[in-house]
Amino acid sequence: MKSYLKPGSRIVVKVGSSSLRHGATGRLDLYKLEVLVRQLANLRNAGLDVVLVSSGAMMAGRTALGIDSLRTLSQKQAAASVGQARLMMIYSKLFSEYNTVASQVLMTKNTVADPEHKQNARNTFEELLAMGVIPIVNENDTVSTYEIQFGDNDTLSAVVSELVQADLLVLLSDIDGLFTSDPNTDPEAKLVREVLEVDESLLGMAGDSASDVGTGGMRTKLQAARMAMDAGTDMMIANGRDFRVIHDLVSGKGTGTWFRAPEENRRKRDSSIERECRG
Numbered sequence: 001m002k003s004y005l006k007p008g009s010r011i012v013v014k015v016g017s018s019s020l021r022h023g024a025t026g027r028l029d030l031y032k033l034e035v036l037v038r039q040l041a042n043l044r045n046a047g048l049d050v051v052l053v054s055s056g057a058m059m060a061g062r063t064a065l066g067i068d069s070l071r072t073l074s075q076k077q078a079a080a081s082v083g084q085a086r087l088m089m090i091y092s093k094l095f096s097e098y099n100t101v102a103s104q105v106l107m108t109k110n111t112v113a114d115p116e117h118k119q120n121a122r123n124t125f126e127e128l129l130a131m132g133v134i135p136i137v138n139e140n141d142t143v144s145t146y147e148i149q150f151g152d153n154d155t156l157s158a159v160v161s162e163l164v165q166a167d168l169l170v171l172l173s174d175i176d177g178l179f180t181s182d183p184n185t186d187p188e189a190k191l192v193r194e195v196l197e198v199d200e201s202l203l204g205m206a207g208d209s210a211s212d213v214g215t216g217g218m219r220t221k222l223q224a225a226r227m228a229m230d231a232g233t234d235m236m237i238a239n240g241r242d243f244r245v246i247h248d249l250v251s252g253k254g255t256g257t258w259f260r261a262p263e264e265n266r267r268k269r270d271s272s273i274e275r276e277c278r279g
Contacts, residue, residue, distance in 0.1 A: 020059070057079075105124070
């Protein structure tokens with residue numbers, strides 16, 4: 001895989017809830033958060049535009065409130081309200097340690113369903129990135145209803161990638177990538193290194209989320225890959241157990257599954273960027 005570590009490149013990194021917590025307690029893993037922030041701040045220092053799509057708000061709120069399980073929509077939204085504030089406080093403090101400014105962007109489907117709202121969101125992202133800010137994006141779970149939910153942050157990250165016209169989308173979760181079969185039950189399962197097209201046969205290899213705090217399984221990741229590739233953005237799926245993998249991935253050395261956007265789609269994206277710059 002070619003190196004993405006170039007000034008001016010634009011990268012969206014999505015981290016799942018399972019990658020942000022201690023497995024034994026379910027609480028936020030502050031050491032891993034610090035490593036994540038250091039990796040992203042270093043990419044920003046290298047001249048890259050960086051957007052973080054972060055899960056974990058509901059999880060953080062649940063533990064803060066001492067609630068073992070969230071049964072109703074109102075409980076989930078209340079926990080997300082508490083957890084989002086806590087999560088952003090931690091992110092802001094950690095990023096400031098590396099002289100980097102972070103911002104919060106909360107989105108619903110309405111943000112991109114309406115053309116005017118979508119353009120406003122794109123303009124906001126462009127201004128933030130031009131200022132050297134790292135936007136931290138999550139779904140606005142506090143006010144979202146079923147009709148306006150993205151449903152999972154894999155989908156949201158693909159939408160954000162299209163909005164900011166990213167070069168690369170990185171999905172970090174509790175899996176190493178796409179396998180030919182379930183590696184938990186099939187010792188012969190092999191990691192798929194490169195995907196050029198997400199078709200129905202590939203979707204048939206997908207499973208569901210194994211995490212009790214995540215909403216996205218492999219199928220949602222493949223659907224996100226299809227969206228990203230259609231927009232001219234490459235995508236990587238890799239394991240988020242060690243966030244230092246981010247540097248390896250953008251340097252072309254990391255292990256995972258690389259979904260390579262068709263060259264024609266990449267040219268369309270680049271042409272669109274050039275038109276907007278001229279405009």
